[in-house]
Amino acid sequence: MLFYGTATWLPTILVSKGFTLSHAGLAVSITGFMGSAIGIAAPHYASKLKNIQGFLVLMGLMISLSFAAVIFDSGPRLVVWLLISNIGLSITFPLSLLLTVTRSVEASETRSLSIMAQSIGYLMAAFAPGIVGAIFDATLSWSAALVIPVLLGVALGIVGFFAGKPEKISL
Numbered sequence: 362m363l364f365y366g367t368a369t370w371l372p373t374i375l376v377s378k379g380f381t382l383s384h385a386g387l388a389v390s391i392t393g394f395m396g397s398a399i400g401i402a403a404p405h406y407a408s409k410l411k412n413i414q415g416f417l418v419l420m421g422l423m424i425s426l427s428f429a430a431v432i433f434d435s436g437p438r439l440v441v442w443l444l445i446s447n448i449g450l451s452i453t454f455p456l457s458l459l460l461t462v463t464r465s466v467e468a469s470e471t472r473s474l475s476i477m478a479q480s481i482g483y484l485m486a487a488f489a490p491g492i493v494g495a496i497f498d499a500t501l502s503w504s505a506a507l508v509i510p511v512l513l514g515v516a517l518g519i520v521g522f523f524a525g526k527p528e529k530i531s532l
Contacts, residue, residue, distance in 0.1 A: 362482070363424060363513045364450050366489030368393070374503045378435050392443040393451075400451025404459045414525035417456065418479065421518020424449040425482075428510040448512075453517060458484070464530045474530065 368389070375385035407413050427446035461478055465471040489509075497506040498509060 362485045363488040363510055363517065364454065365486040366513070367428070367446070367507075367510050368492045369451075370489035370493055370497075370503075370506070374431070374507070375439060377503055378439060380439075388440045388443060392440060392447045395444055396447025396451035399448050401456055404455045407456055408463065409458060410440050411458065412525060412527045415522025417453070418518040418524045419454075421514050421521055422448045422455050422514070423514075424453075424517065425511045425514030428507055428514060432507045432511070438460040449514075453521075456517075460524055464524075464528070466529050466531060469528070 371389045372382065372385040375388060376382055380388065405415065410416065427449065429443045430442040431446075434442060449454060450500055454519070457478065458475070461475040462471055465474050492510055493506045496509060
């Protein structure tokens with residue numbers, strides 16, 4: 362939800378903050394690529410940790426703070442905030458998939474947990490761009506619309522605190 366809700370609108374948001382459309386697209390592309398490059402290694406290192414609660418809470422805070430900074434900041438520093446948010450987003454997505462594997466006991470439980478998590482997650486993600494766009498339309502303010510990713514980052518940290526426990530889930 363965080364990724365789709367923000368990736369859709371970030372070039373437009375950057376244009377409203379003074380970027381040209383080509384520079385906004387380039388900034389989103391480069392920071393997305395760099396975040397993804399870092400995110401590739403996340404499951405490898407996280408799988409070595411017994412408890413990833415603190416790590417998931419940190420990622421949620423990092424995402425929230427970076428989107429809050431996009432609300433209040435302007436100019437070239439926005440690229441730094443985009444990079445930080447993309448690193449957090451690129452780390453948390455593969456970790457959510459890793460959790461379905463490491464928290465279940467049997468293959469059938471992994472399958473069921475993965476189907477449930479991905480079904481709910483992609484359903485929520487499908488509505489995210491519309492929600493962010495509707496808030497902008499209602500308020501004519503990207504700052505108001507960006508409150509959604511800030512709150513979702515906080516929610517990610519809270520959910521991550523509980524989901525990151527080293528306990529197995531038995532269905």
